[in-house]
Amino acid sequence: MMQFPQAQALRVDKADSLAEAVSGRRGMTSTQREVWIRRLFILAGFFSVIVMALIVLFLFKEGLGLFFDASVSDFLFGEFWYPTYDPPDFGILPLIAGSVAVTALSSFIAVPLGVGAALYLGEVAGNRAREILKPAVELLAGLPSVVLGFVGMVVLAPLMQEWWDIPTGLNVFNASIMLAIMAIPTIASISEDALHAVPRDLQEASLALGATRLETLTRIMVPGAMSGIGTAVILGMSRAMGETMVVLMVAGGAAQIPGSIFDSVRPLPATIAAEMGETPFGSEHYHALFAIGIVLFLLTLGFNLVAAYISHRFQQRGAATL
Amino acid sequence: MVSATAPASAAAQAAAGTESPIIEVSGLDFYYGDFKALTNIEMNVKRNQVTALIGPSGCGKSTFLRLLNRMNDLIPGTRVEGSVVMEGVDLYGQGVDPVDVRRRVGMVFQKPNPFPKTIYNNVAYGPRLHGVKDHKRLDSLVERSLKASAIWDEVKDILHQSALGLSGGQQQRLCIARAIAMEPEVLLMDEPTSALDPIATGRIEELVKELKLRYTVIIVTHNMQQAARVSDETAFFYMGKLVEMGDTEGIFTRPNKEQTEDYITGRFG
Amino acid sequence: MSTTSLAARRLRQNLVFALFRVLMLIVMGALGGILLYVLIHGAGALSWEFLTEPPKNSMTEGGIFPAIMGTIYLTVGAILVALPLGVAAAIYLSEYASEGKVLQVVRLGIQNLAGVPSVVFGLFGLALFVGYFKLGISIAAGSLTLGLLILPTVIGAAEEALRQVPDTFREASLGLGATRWQTIRKVVLPAALPGILTGSILGIGRAAGETAPIMFTAATFYTIGLPRSPLDEVMALPYHIYVLATAGTHIEATRPLQYGTVLVLISLVLGLSMVAIIIRTKMRKTKKW
Numbered sequence: 001m002m003q004f005p006q007a008q009a010l011r012v013d014k015a016d017s018l019a020e021a022v023s024g025r026r027g028m029t030s031t032q033r034e035v036w037i038r039r040l041f042i043l044a045g046f047f048s049v050i051v052m053a054l055i056v057l058f059l060f061k062e063g064l065g066l067f068f069d070a071s072v073s074d075f076l077f078g079e080f081w082y083p084t085y086d087p088p089d090f091g092i093l094p095l096i097a098g099s100v101a102v103t104a105l106s107s108f109i110a111v112p113l114g115v116g117a118a119l120y121l122g123e124v125a126g127n128r129a130r131e132i133l134k135p136a137v138e139l140l141a142g143l144p145s146v147v148l149g150f151v152g153m154v155v156l157a158p159l160m161q162e163w164w165d166i167p168t169g170l171n172v173f174n175a176s177i178m179l180a181i182m183a184i185p186t187i188a189s190i191s192e193d194a195l196h197a198v199p200r201d202l203q204e205a206s207l208a209l210g211a212t213r214l215e216t217l218t219r220i221m222v223p224g225a226m227s228g229i230g231t232a233v234i235l236g237m238s239r240a241m242g243e244t245m246v247v248l249m250v251a252g253g254a255a256q257i258p259g260s261i262f263d264s265v266r267p268l269p270a271t272i273a274a275e276m277g278e279t280p281f282g283s284e285h286y287h288a289l290f291a292i293g294i295v296l297f298l299l300t301l302g303f304n305l306v307a308a309y310i311s312h313r314f315q316q317r318g319a320a321t322l
Numbered sequence: 323m324v325s326a327t328a329p330a331s332a333a334a335q336a337a338a339g340t341e342s343p344i345i346e347v348s349g350l351d352f353y354y355g356d357f358k359a360l361t362n363i364e365m366n367v368k369r370n371q372v373t374a375l376i377g378p379s380g381c382g383k384s385t386f387l388r389l390l391n392r393m394n395d396l397i398p399g400t401r402v403e404g405s406v407v408m409e410g411v412d413l414y415g416q417g418v419d420p421v422d423v424r425r426r427v428g429m430v431f432q433k434p435n436p437f438p439k440t441i442y443n444n445v446a447y448g449p450r451l452h453g454v455k456d457h458k459r460l461d462s463l464v465e466r467s468l469k470a471s472a473i474w475d476e477v478k479d480i481l482h483q484s485a486l487g488l489s490g491g492q493q494q495r496l497c498i499a500r501a502i503a504m505e506p507e508v509l510l511m512d513e514p515t516s517a518l519d520p521i522a523t524g525r526i527e528e529l530v531k532e533l534k535l536r537y538t539v540i541i542v543t544h545n546m547q548q549a550a551r552v553s554d555e556t557a558f559f560y561m562g563k564l565v566e567m568g569d570t571e572g573i574f575t576r577p578n579k580e581q582t583e584d585y586i587t588g589r590f591g
Numbered sequence: 592m593s594t595t596s597l598a599a600r601r602l603r604q605n606l607v608f609a610l611f612r613v614l615m616l617i618v619m620g621a622l623g624g625i626l627l628y629v630l631i632h633g634a635g636a637l638s639w640e641f642l643t644e645p646p647k648n649s650m651t652e653g654g655i656f657p658a659i660m661g662t663i664y665l666t667v668g669a670i671l672v673a674l675p676l677g678v679a680a681a682i683y684l685s686e687y688a689s690e691g692k693v694l695q696v697v698r699l700g701i702q703n704l705a706g707v708p709s710v711v712f713g714l715f716g717l718a719l720f721v722g723y724f725k726l727g728i729s730i731a732a733g734s735l736t737l738g739l740l741i742l743p744t745v746i747g748a749a750e751e752a753l754r755q756v757p758d759t760f761r762e763a764s765l766g767l768g769a770t771r772w773q774t775i776r777k778v779v780l781p782a783a784l785p786g787i788l789t790g791s792i793l794g795i796g797r798a799a800g801e802t803a804p805i806m807f808t809a810a811t812f813y814t815i816g817l818p819r820s821p822l823d824e825v826m827a828l829p830y831h832i833y834v835l836a837t838a839g840t841h842i843e844a845t846r847p848l849q850y851g852t853v854l855v856l857i858s859l860v861l862g863l864s865m866v867a868i869i870i871r872t873k874m875r876k877t878k879k880w
Contacts, residue, residue, distance in 0.1 A: 030770055037772045041687045044679030048746070049700030051739055055707065058718040116614030124608045125615075127398065133615065135868055140622045142864045144800025145709075146829040147853055150836055151625050154846075181621050188618070201435040205497070208393060209448040209504060210425035214604035219447070220437060235706070242708025244803040245829075249837060269710045269803070276717070276807050293714040297707065304706035308699065422597055451600075 059297060063290030066090065075291060081255040081266075083275065083285045090288045092295065097257040098172075098265030099299075103241045105176035105261060106183060110240070111233055113180065114187025118229075121188070122195040123217050134192075141185035149249030152178040157250065166262045168252060173261040175251035179243055183236035190235060194228020195221055227314030231307045238303035242296065244269040268296045344369040344508065344538050345390065350404035352382075352389060354397070359385050360562045363404070367508075367555075372530060372539045374553035374570065376546060378590065381559040383542045387510050390540065391427040392420040408508070425452075428501035432513040434493035436485035436500070441468075441477050444485045444496055448504040463503055470536070471499035472529050491522025498529065502537065509533060511541040515548070527552050546586060550574050558582045629853050636851025646813070650835060651844045655852050660817055661730075661825035662799050662859070665809060668734025668821070669741055669798040670791055676738075677745030677794075678780075678787060684746070685753035686775055705743035709803040712740045716808040731821040733809025740804055741794040748790020752783040785874045789867045796863035800856065802829040828856045 066075065070090055078091015117137065121130055156177065157169025198221045206216040222229070252264020253274065266274070272289050279285045343366035352360035360382050367373050375383040388394045390406060392413060406413045413423050425448075436444050445464045454460060464481070468474040473495040477488070485496055494514060501509060511530070515523040530552050533539055543549050549556050550570060557567040558581075566573065566582045577583045584590055640654055647653030680701070688694045716736030726732040756779050764774040780787075802810075810830035818825050835849045836842065 034770050034772055038687055041679060041683040042693070044676065045683035045688065045697045046700070047676055047680055048704045048742065049696060051742070052700050052704055052707075054719065055711065055715045058715055058723070059711070062714075062718050113614050113618055116611050117618050120611040120615040124611050133619070136619060136622060138868075139861060139864060140618070142796060142800070142860055143622075143625070144802070144829055144856060144860055146800070146802045146832050147625070147629070147857055150832055150849065150853055151628065153836060154849075155628060181625075184618055184621075199435075201431065201433060202437060204393070204396075205431065205435045205437065205500075206447070207396065208391060208424055208429040208431075209451070209500065210421055211448075211451050212421050212600050212604045214607050215451055215600065224438065238706055242706075242710070244708065244710040245833065249833070269708055272710050272714065273803055273806060276714075281722075290714060290718070293711050297711050300706055300708055300711075301703060304703050308702055419597060419601070421600070 055297065059290055059294050063287055063292075063294045065287035066284065066291045069284070075288075076295070079257070081271070083288060088284065088288075090284075090291075092268070092271075092292060094255045094257045095266055095268050095271050095292065096295075098247075098251065098255075098270075099241055099267040101172050101258050101261075101265055102175045102179055102247060102251060102267055103237055105172060106179035106240045107233070107237050109176060109180035110183040110187055110236055114184040114232070114236060115191050115229060117184065117188040118191035118195060118232075119217065119222075122192050123213060123221075137185050137188050140181070141189070143182075145182060145243055145245040146249075148178045148181060149245040149247075152246060152250035164262070168262075168264060170250055170252040171262045171264050172251065172258050175247050175265075175267075176261070178246045178250055179240040182243055182246065183240045186239055187232045187236040190232035191225070191229045194225035194232065197228065198224040227310050231311040234303055234307040234310070238300050238307070241267075241303070242269060242300045244273050248273045268292050268299075272296070341369055343367055344408060346405075346407045348405050348407070350386075350389070350402070350406065352385060352394070352403075353401040355399045358562065360389075363564045365557060365564060365567060367538060367540060369538050370534055370536075371554040372534050372541060372552055373555045373557060374549035375540065375542045375557050375559060376544070376549050376585075377559035377565075378585065379544070382562040383557075383559045384512055386559065387512055387540065387542050388429075390508070390510055391429050392423045393429065395420050425504055426506055427508045427510060428504055428506035429510045429512065430494070430497050430501055430514050433517050434490060434497050436488075436493050436496050438484065438486055440482045441485045441488070441496060442481040445500050445503045447500065464499075467499040467503040468496075470502055470533070471495045472525065472532075473499060489522070491518050491525060494518060494522070494526060495529065498526075498533075502533070507538065509537045509539050511539060513542055513544060516544065523548075546574075558585065560585070626857070629850060629857060632847070633850035633852075633854030636847045637854065641848075641851055642855070645816075646848075649840055650813075650848065651841050655826075655828070655831060655848070655855065657814055657817055658826040658828045658831040658852070659855065661810070661814075661827040662829075662856075664730050664818065664825060665733050665737060665805060665827055666795045666798045668730060669737035670745075670795050672735055672738025673742045673745045673794055674787075674791055677742050677790075678749045680742075680746045681749030681753055681787075682775060682780075684750045686771065686779065701743050701746055704739075705747075709740060709801055712736055712804045713807050715739075716804060721808055727822060728807070728809060728811065728824050729822040730809055730818060730825050733805045733825070733827075734821075736804045736808050737798045737801060740801060741798050744794045744797055745790050748793060749783070749787045752786020752790065753779060755786060756782045785870060789871050789874075792863050792867040792870070796860045796867070799863070800829055800860050802827075802833055805830060806833075828852060828859070832856065 075090055075092060076096070077093050078089065079093050080089040080091045081094055082089040121134055121137075125133060152174050153170065156174050160166065160169035160171075160174055202220050202224065203216055206220045207213075211219070247267045247270040251267060251270055253266050253270065254264035255266045255271070256263065258265050272292055275285070276289055279289060345365075345367040347363055347365040350360060350363040351358060363386060375387060377383050385394065389402065390413070394400050394402070402414055405415075408426070411418065437447065439447070442464055445467050446460050449460060449463055454463070465474065468477060473492060476492060477496075485493065488496060498514075515526050518526070527548065530539055530541065534554075541553065553570045555567065556570045556573045558565045558573065560581055566577060566579045568578075573582065574586060577586060642654060642659065643656050644654035645657050646655065684697070688697070713736065716732055720726050720732035720735050721728055724732075760778050760782065761774055764778045765771070769777070805827055809825055810827045811824040812826070812830075812834050814824060814826055832849060832852050835845050835852070
């Protein structure tokens with residue numbers, strides 16, 4: 001290991017032989033200390049990975065207990081969720097159906113609005129409009145989910161009930177609207193970043209050929225930003241699927257496979273949140289809820305990995321290279 | 323590498339320079355916000371000739387070039403005063419759509435910028451914008467443009483491969499083909515070879531001399547030797563003003579203004 | 592050459608751009624509608640008493656002071672966890688990392704952690720902090736859980752702040768013989784401080800609004816007085832809203848207070864966001880580099 005003369009001069013009070021360095025921090029050369037500091041920071045970087053591993057570990061630790069008695073396919077495909085009956089039923093198919101229904105419908109609403117907002121901000125808005133509206137979208141992103149759940153429950157549900165003469169306003173449709181509001185800022189800001197990243201000289205080339213701004217947008221920029229927009233949509237959907245408070249307060253709470261958008265459902269996160277409070281620690285129901293957590297975790301992990309793959313794979317399209 | 327319409331353009335060539343100018347610029351001032359970047363430019367551009375714009379960095383030659391196809395409209399806070407008249411129409415007049423201007427005045431940029439599409443689709447991009455859908459018509463347009471850009475032989479078998487796989491020099495010739503597929507009247511070239519190696523540069527200079535048979539070419543270059551090789555007329559810009567303009571040989575051997583002479587002899591720039 | 596006329600193309604552009612405007616208007620309408628509605632219905636409940644008194648009379652009267660304090664305790668705890676870990680990870684990413692598998696794995700880890708649903712964090716917190724570490728339902732467990740939740744936010748903001756420090760500063764310091772760590776500690780970190788601060792504020796705002804992670808790890812409906820130790824349960828604003836609106840004993844009667852609590856929470860979160868945005872814009876204007 002090289003010894004830098006300056007480093008030694010700075011540490012006249014500390015011995016600097018290799019033997020002393022091995023025995024403790026005091027007396028380490030500065031270079032050796034740097035190595036340890038570097039290692040420390042690498043460890044800090046890995047911390048997220050460690051946490052992910054711990055999440056998997058503990059979810060499985062608490063959730064796998066269910067599968068001593070019940071089978072995995074009974075759990076995933078069972079049509080009845082009656083955890084408090086005797087004997088209890090732990091089939092989560094209706095819960096999965098509920099999650100799928102609200103995620104799908106909210107995406108139908110959120111994708112056009114989110115991408116539309118991104119296109120507006122990227123291409124139509126003037127500078128002053130953009131300066132106000134872009135932070136406004138960020139503000140929308142900051143609204144706590146419990147607030148959206150509250151508004152959906154207290155404002156939208158009674159309105160819906162009255163307008164369409166339905167038994168309850170707490171249903172798939174309501175939850176999808178509120179979830180869409182949560183997903184739109186995510187979709188909009190990632191899409192807008194993707195549009196922004198399309199190289200300017202391609203835009204110029206298109207305009208110089210006599211294309212209108214719209215034609216440049218649809219033929220050059222959106223195709224160039226496609227992978228980013230795709231990522232945005234998938235992350236938005238992942239967000240909608242994992243959201244708890246909105247579906248807890250607004251989706252209705254009935255553990256059934258929905259027949260129409262006005263039916264109540266109980267998506268996966270809502271089930272966990274609603275029932276954990278009353279479940280005895282370590283009971284079968286407790287394990288079942290953790291098992292639902294595993295399913296939810298794996299689903300959102302799947303979405304996020306797909307998004308990461310798309311954004312990585314299509315990284316290199318765009319600029320001309322010399 | 324002679325263009326298919328040689329006979330017609332030879333006649334045009336003979337008439338070149340004697341007809342009315344294709345572009346007349348009068349009293350042109352250009353402002354970036356408060357900064358006056360161009361002052362009182364008066365210029366007549368002769369048809370079917372190559373006009374070179376030279377001058378030191380920052381003198382306004384590229385800015386001026388971009389005024390001719392209204393690309394500066396894209397920069398907020400800019401202002402144009404004066405007129406740029408092409409075939410009787412003031413490009414900056416009321417009711418003139420910049421999109422239309424850019425159809426008639428094409429541009430090739432300093433750094434080749436082909437779209438991440440196939441070679442064919444790059445060239446067909448412009449015509450498709452205008453609604454040309456007929457397969458055969460597009461095919462012949464693409465072939466004609468690629469031939470006129472002296473690149474047909476190199477790409478005729480790989481038309482449906484990505485344009486990004488071509489070398490820098492090939493990409494630039496592709497960009498030229500893309501621009502002339504629009505059949506513009508004037509072709510603007512903004513330092514088209516500054517990012518290319520000497521061999522590619524040479525090929526493009528040859529190409530420019532052919533292009534003038536069908537188009538009027540205005541080329542900005544920071545390389546005086548290139549201007550001398552390629553152009554018929556040269557305009558010297560300095561600090562936002564058009565200092566001197568005349569036939570190329572005259573400018574380079576017997577410049578009238580001292581500034582021109584200083585620049586040409588390398589005393590600054 | 593013009594088979595499709597320019598006028599037709601212009602018209603198409605105007606129509607489509609108008610459509611984009613409408614979509615944006617809808618989104619802004621949703622934001623505006625929600626804020627306005629909460630403001631109108633909640634402003635009436637706001638008063639000095641509301642903010643400083645505990646609830647009385649089965650929550651139908653009084654204030655939400657313990658919930659406000661609880662939220663403060665939880666978010667302070669969360670940032671105490673997330674800030675050192677987050678900045679350290681950001682330092683790794685910005686200053687020490689080199690391209691390769693290791694970096695890819697780390698980035699993937701952070702991205703996926705960011706995508707974990709908040710209720711799964713709640714389960715994790717319950718299993719690890721409440722159960723395994725035997726902290727019980729407590730501020731400590733809640734803060735740790737929230738801290739992990741906002742970790743990716745803090746890492747992201749801190750990394751960006753560090754990257755914005757120009758390389759010339761680092762080169763100058765190293766050129767004078769300083770070690771990498773000395774450079775980071777004395778030159779890079781101080782310069783990145785405003786950005787890190789902004790990131791922390793955003794993290795706090797996020798933590799303040801989350802319900803699911805604290806539902807089974809820290810929050811409770813009613814505490815007598817304020818918590819005395821980190822091992823106590825605590826009330827919190829988002830949880831308070833949830834319970835009052837869904838499971839409280841006097842849902843209709845407490846409605847005004849629910850609106851009031853929502854207004855307080857929104858004000859807190861949006862207020863923090865705006866502070867962060869203001870700091871960020873000010874930084875951009877006064878930066879000397």
